[in-house]
Amino acid sequence: MPSQIPRPDTLSPAALDALKAHFGEKLDTTAAALESHGRDESRQESALPHAVLFTQTEADVVDALKLASEHGFPVVPFAVGSSLEGQVVPVKGGLSLDVSGMKAVLEVAAGGFQATVQPGLTYPELNRQIRHLGLFFPVDPGAEASLGGMASTNASGTAAVRYGTMRDNVLELRVALTNGEVIRVGSKARKTSAGYDLKNLFIGAEGTLGVITELTVKLWPLPANLVVLRANFETLGAAARCAVDIMGAALQPERLELIDERQIHAVNVHKGTDFPEAPTLWIELASPSSAALAEALELCRELVTDGGGIDLHAAYSAEERAKLWEARHHAYYAITALNPGHINMTTDLCVPLHQLPEVVEFTRQEADAAGLDASIVGHVGDGNFHVLFHALPDDAETWARVNAVYDAMITETLARGGTCTGEHGVGLHKRAYLAREHADTLGLMRGIKALLDPAGLLNPGKILP
Amino acid sequence: MPSQIPRPDTLSPAALDALKAHFGEKLDTTAAALESHGRDESRQESALPHAVLFTQTEADVVDALKLASEHGFPVVPFAVGSSLEGQVVPVKGGLSLDVSGMKAVLEVAAGGFQATVQPGLTYPELNRQIRHLGLFFPVDPGAEASLGGMASTNASGTAAVRYGTMRDNVLELRVALTNGEVIRVGSKARKTSAGYDLKNLFIGAEGTLGVITELTVKLWPLPANLVVLRANFETLGAAARCAVDIMGAALQPERLELIDERQIHAVNVHKGTDFPEAPTLWIELASPSSAALAEALELCRELVTDGGGIDLHAAYSAEERAKLWEARHHAYYAITALNPGHINMTTDLCVPLHQLPEVVEFTRQEADAAGLDASIVGHVGDGNFHVLFHALPDDAETWARVNAVYDAMITETLARGGTCTGEHGVGLHKRAYLAREHADTLGLMRGIKALLDPAGLLNPGKILP
Structure with a gap:
């Protein structure tokens, strides 16, 4: 895991003067501003911009891009900084263009x-x-x-x-x-x-x-009647197979999440819950009428039972459902809290739905064989799943094992027609995987980049290897 | 309405010899083949290719494109020829690349x-x-x-x-x-x-x-339980407004079609049906259970009644539903059959859903004011609707009125944030409308065209003005 990337001289004193003259107090060059715009949620690396511009209007954005073209400095769009692949990290320095004030x-x-x-x-x-x-x-x-x-x-x-x-x-x-x-x-x-x-x-x-x-x-x-069914399974593969059956039943679930026993454990510790620590599906259903909802739930329960699952509890109340989905949304933070000092790395492979059970099982085997503590959660109705790896930032030996498992997962995923990223994007970290997935179109992607950003000023170093 | 476009000398005798040598009997230069590949369903114009290649494999397509690049002749992909904007018409001659044999x-x-x-x-x-x-x-x-x-x-x-x-x-x-x-x-x-x-x-x-x-x-x-509800309204606007209400009720209709009284009349004549000749919605609902379907239908009927509609009949049987949708799919042909010798022109504007009632009413007023027999049908859940105009091919005076109404519809649609084409594409006929809709990005579109087809061989004359 690298730490801070050295900042090249990409924004000249003249450019900085021009920015200051044009934007006044909207431009911030304090150490605090530079540092808070130097990393994202992945925390795998950081790099400092030369300045941060807090834009208030579209005209601010346009003027900043005009100055960038004139002076040749990089521009890295920023808002919340919650990206997971280093997307907002200004690896070539330049201007961090913070649009968080444009929130109307x-x-x-x-x-x-x-x-x-x-x-x-x-x-x-x-x-x-x-x-x-x-x-x-x-x-x-x-x-x-x-x-x-x-x-x-x-x-x-x-x-x-x-x-x-x-x-x-x-x-x-x-x-x-x-x-x-x-x-x-x-x-x-x-x-x-x-x-x-x-x-x-x-x-x-x-x-x-x-x-x-x-x-x-x-x-x-807003769907009017909602219920979340929780179901436990003996294996991750059985849970994933049941998810495929639910998708085939035209039940149109609102959500269909797979959560493994390790993630459930982390949630229990982090949130003080007592969910059974087994491979689990959380299935949310909705219907315009409560009677129709009851019918859909009944069908779903049959599919769970047929799939070898233990049907646990159906949560109807808004409070209970909100608590469940908050726990799911905080999965990443639960793992962080359970492992103080560690940083996380999360994958987001996505495969055709019928390939999901095998790829999830393969992943579990590879991670276990490598002796890694890896938890698996997934948006399984889409064929998309996350593995959360974690280790101390300077534990090079563990990170080497993580990267070897990740690499094997990519090979398996691409062989089965899947993609290296279902939702997090490429950023800094997946450029080599993008090159493997789309070797035949990298040239075309570069052509499009050159058409729109001939000087290479916009978020340099991202996506394209 | 133009008739046959003169064929320029874009495919040399040497190129034709090379195609014949490479493809043998897959290449067809008979008058029948050239004529059947010279027009599409719109029948507004025709143009002859120099040859038709019936490809059997991807390698055939690749080899044809290599020869086109070598000899500089146009290539126009073709399959069924059912486009409505002249997309498959080889306006610059060249090779019609018929992939209809590649149907595995x-x-x-x-x-x-x-x-x-x-x-x-x-x-x-x-x-x-x-x-x-x-x-x-x-x-x-x-x-x-x-x-x-x-x-x-x-x-x-x-x-x-x-x-x-x-x-x-x-x-x-x-x-x-x-x-x-x-x-x-x-x-x-x-x-x-x-x-x-x-x-x-x-x-x-x-x-x-x-x-x-x-x-x-x-x-x-395949949805298991289906029903089609038919509902009549006093005005087209009332029908369109009811469609918006149905979309807002989270009923997730399978289909939601608006059909005006003139189109219903044409269907009745063409298909021998006896649907009431009034502005009509056809609403298809589905649900995993028949009880849930009955509840959804009840809610839908309430919305129809609240919207001033007359709830007519709910068709459950596969035969009856198939008959309804066949009638809808044959709308274009019903108008053709009702007006022997005429050719049709169909529009496919699409607007934000809340703009649809006003735009449909505007269209009706403009067409009536111009003395045109125009029927309106629409995929109203999407904000997409068709106007079917028709006239004799050489009736220049009527076509001038059609084009004036169409132009006014475009102006109204673009002012309301809509698009000149929701589903038929640009082809030959909407290039000027595309230029109005996306004036600021035509240059970028041309840049992408130049990146992928620098010699301009692929379907020349289409999309870009």
Whole structure:
């Protein structure tokens, strides 16, 4: 695990003077600001920017990009800093462009099930502001992430099995380019076949092609009747196979999560809960009527029993359900709390659903054989699962074993048609894995990067190896 | 309405000799072959290719593209010819690349809910081959379209309100490029954040960036209990407003179609049915249990009554439902049959859902004021609707009025945040509208075209103005 990356001289005194003259107090060069913009949630490495700009408007973003082009300094978009692959780490120094102050809800069209927001707004805050309309925004990564950042990594979370990822929930973007233009991509209509799909180029581009300054996202009616069924299984594989059966029954679960016995243990310690420490599925179902919900639950229970599971408890109350999903969202922090001084590394492989049981079992075997304490959780309705590894930052021997297991997992995943990242993105850490997954299109990706950012100023060092 | 476009000398005798030498009997230069590859379903114009190549394998496609690059002739992908905007018309001559013989289902992974197919396979044929597995592919444009063509226009249809468009249902593509390479874009996993999204660049590109040689698509469990509710309304606006209410009730309809009184009349004449000739919604609901379905239907009926609608009849039987949806899918042909000698022009504007009632009412007023016989049908859960205009091919005065109304509809749609095409694509006919909708990104689209097809050989004259 590297620590702080040395800062190259990429932002000249003249550029700094120009930034100060233009932005005044919005520019911050204090050590505290530089340090807080030098790392992300993964904490695997850090690097200092030369300055942090707290933008308030789209015009601030445009002006910063114009100055960057003029003076040739890097620009790294930043909001919450909750990325997990080093995406916001300014490895080449330059300007950290902090859009967290741009957090307005600009428009809510309740009858159109859409909202237009600024990129620094977090999804929990959006949900607080629209709840009274009976609507919600469903994409829920564990962290309190910003919508601009979530679009930039194509984030998803527990509800993607029912509502899709950011890609499925962003209708339109405004994006500032390095040439100083602001473009509108996509459409506020729910579907469009109008020309080349530029919107999806910027979703998942991790700020390397442009800076998102505005998003129009889909909203959904809040489901009225909900229940979470918990079910234990003897093995992880049996739990994963049951998840596939549930997906095949057209039950359309709201959430379908796999949590292994180690993660359940960490949650129990961290949250003071007493969940049975066994491979577990948490299955959330919804229906417009309570009678229909009861029927769906009954069918789901049959599938659990047929799959060798022990049907435990169905949580109906909002409080109990909220407690469950909070525990799930805090999985990462529960592991952190259980292992003081350690840092985490989380994977997010995603495979075709029918491959999931074998890949999860393979992963467990490899981690056990390497003597690693690895817990597994997964958005199994999507074929997406996380392994949480942890060790002391300077424990090179353990990290070498972690990386060997990770490498074997990648090989297995790619052989089965899967991807090295289902929702966290590439950032710094997965560039070599991207090269393995998409060897035949790296040249095309580089061509697109050159088209949009010919001087290589936007978030350099990310995604492309 | 233009008739046949003169053919420029874009395919030299030497190129033709090279094609004949390489492909033998797969190459067809008979008048019948050239004529059948010179027009699409819109029949607004035609143009002859110099030759038609009936490809059997991906290698045929690659070899054709290599010869095209060597000799500099245009290549226009073709399968069924059911496009509606002139997409397959070889306006610059050259080679019509007919992939309709590449129609194999290469793999079905039932437990992964996905299938890998060749581009010439039609979606009804895919559905016939997977029905015994309890699975189906939901994207259903009216015509018996090929999956490669559907991906190339980002087609959708009546089920998109529940299952999404081609963009939502294509996981991975193999694409042959003009440089002779074949690339794989996307992933067989259900979600990925691995680098720039190249898959969505090729979806909707209408064969101007590469030729799709293989698709992996999502499959879905066949819904077990279905019902179609028909409801009449006094006005089109009232029907559209009720559709918005249904979307807000979290009923998740399988289909939600608006059909105006003129289209119902055409269907009655064409199919011998006796549907009441009034603005109508056809609402299909599904549920894992029949009791739950009855509850959903009850809620839906309340919404219809609250919206001023007359709740007519609920069709449960497979035969009756099939008859309804066949009537809907044949809407285009019903209008054709009612107006012998006329050709149709259909629009496919899409607006944010809350804008739909006003835009539909505006359209009706404009068409009436212009004295046009225009029928309106719509996938109203998506905000997408079609106006079917028709006239004799040489009736320039009527076509001028049609184009004036269409132009006013575009202005209204763009002002309300909508798109000029929700599902048919741009082709030849909407290039000027694309330029109005995305004036700020045409340069970027041209840059991407130049990156992938520097010599401009792939389907020239389409999409970009």
